[in-house]
Amino acid sequence: MNMLREWIITITSVIIFITFVEILVPNSNNKRYVNVVVGILIMIVILNPLFHLLRQDINLEEGILKASSEIEYRAMSNRMDSNMSVMQKEAVIELYKTKLIDQMKHRLNSTTNYIVQDIKLEVEETDEEKFGTINKLDIVLQDSKKPETPETKHIEPVNIQVSINKNNNTAETHSILLSNEEKEIRNSFSIYYDVPKENINIHILKDK
Amino acid sequence: MEIFQIVAIGLVAAVLSVLIKNQKPEIGIYIGLVTGVIIFIFIAAKLQSVIEILNQLANKINIDDIYLSTILKIVGIAYVAEFGAQVCKDAGEGVIASKIEFAGKILIMVMAVPILVSLMDLIINIVP
Numbered sequence: 001m002n003m004l005r006e007w008i009i010t011i012t013s014v015i016i017f018i019t020f021v022e023i024l025v026p027n028s029n030n031k032r033y034v035n036v037v038v039g040i041l042i043m044i045v046i047l048n049p050l051f052h053l054l055r056q057d058i059n060l061e062e063g064i065l066k067a068s069s070e071i072e073y074r075a076m077s078n079r080m081d082s083n084m085s086v087m088q089k090e091a092v093i094e095l096y097k098t099k100l101i102d103q104m105k106h107r108l109n110s111t112t113n114y115i116v117q118d119i120k121l122e123v124e125e126t127d128e129e130k131f132g133t134i135n136k137l138d139i140v141l142q143d144s145k146k147p148e149t150p151e152t153k154h155i156e157p158v159n160i161q162v163s164i165n166k167n168n169n170t171a172e173t174h175s176i177l178l179s180n181e182e183k184e185i186r187n188s189f190s191i192y193y194d195v196p197k198e199n200i201n202i203h204i205l206k207d208k
Numbered sequence: 209m210e211i212f213q214i215v216a217i218g219l220v221a222a223v224l225s226v227l228i229k230n231q232k233p234e235i236g237i238y239i240g241l242v243t244g245v246i247i248f249i250f251i252a253a254k255l256q257s258v259i260e261i262l263n264q265l266a267n268k269i270n271i272d273d274i275y276l277s278t279i280l281k282i283v284g285i286a287y288v289a290e291f292g293a294q295v296c297k298d299a300g301e302g303v304i305a306s307k308i309e310f311a312g313k314i315l316i317m318v319m320a321v322p323i324l325v326s327l328m329d330l331i332i333n334i335v336p
Contacts, residue, residue: 020262024287026290033282033320041323
């Protein structure tokens with residue numbers, strides 16, 4: 001029942017969204033093309049629950065990403081066929097890196113609660129056989145998506161007891177949690193992108 | 209009301225353009241071009257806010273971000289291509305205008321093809 005409810009809400013809101021978009025589209029030939037894409041979108045929205053009922057392991061988004069990067073790759077290689085130079089190679093690598101970084105950011109944003117600050121990549125550029133494999137990965141994350149710290153926060157006085165046997169338990173658990181999540185991210189990234197685990201560095205900046 | 213400002217700009221530019229066209233037709237083209245850009249800039253801020261709201265609406269919907277952002281991108285491409293094509297047409301360069309429209313169509317297609325392909329893949333996979 002809940003699923004049905006969600007389905008109806010999604011369809012209705014998508015249709016409202018599309019009505020607005022239709023207003024925005026200029027009155028020209030292009031309108032037809034927009035309508036085609038909008039039709040496909042409505043089809044996907046209506047069929048989506050069906051897909052999930054029939055097969056659980058469906059990821060449309062990944063397919064779209066794959067197809068779009070393939071198109072870009074083909075366009076790039078078509079352009080490069082005529083004359084290949086170092087400049088163009090660099091441009092391809094740069095494009096590849098930005099695509100990968102975008103994908104990683106999206107992945108991290110949707111699966112974890114961290115804000116992605118920065119991602120640095122090193123890819124294999126000289127070896128022809130392993131060209132494009134990720135050599136090293138540096139990820140800088142920021143703790144907690146919504147920094148819910150109001151400006152006028154009342155700060156209570158903190159009593160610090162300096163005694164040797166009193167461990168600060170909360171701090172420890174927090175750090176364990178962090179390292180667990182870090183491990184998870186590292187695992188999933190090393191499997192997904194085929195990078196050795198020791199070459200993935202994850203830094204997490206904590207909110208003060 | 210911004211619509212009065214925009215209409216005023218448009219009317220003034222139209223009168224100027226008509227007055228000048230007899231002496232120097234090329235300046236009429238410049239006037240048209242600049243007026244178009246000014247009106248576009250006027251509206252751009254409003255358009256941005258509308259698109260932001262649409263984005264917020266899209267975030268509330270339980271559907272992958274990629275579809276809605278693709279549609280917004282397509283609308284943007286359609287807009288910009290239309291604008292450029294109109295300016296070229298006003299300047300009397302119908303050929304260039306049609307080339308711009310053509311480029312816009314191709315770019316829209318490039319955006320749409322991944323969605324189409326993955327939908328096709330899925331349907332082929334599901335049908336036994």
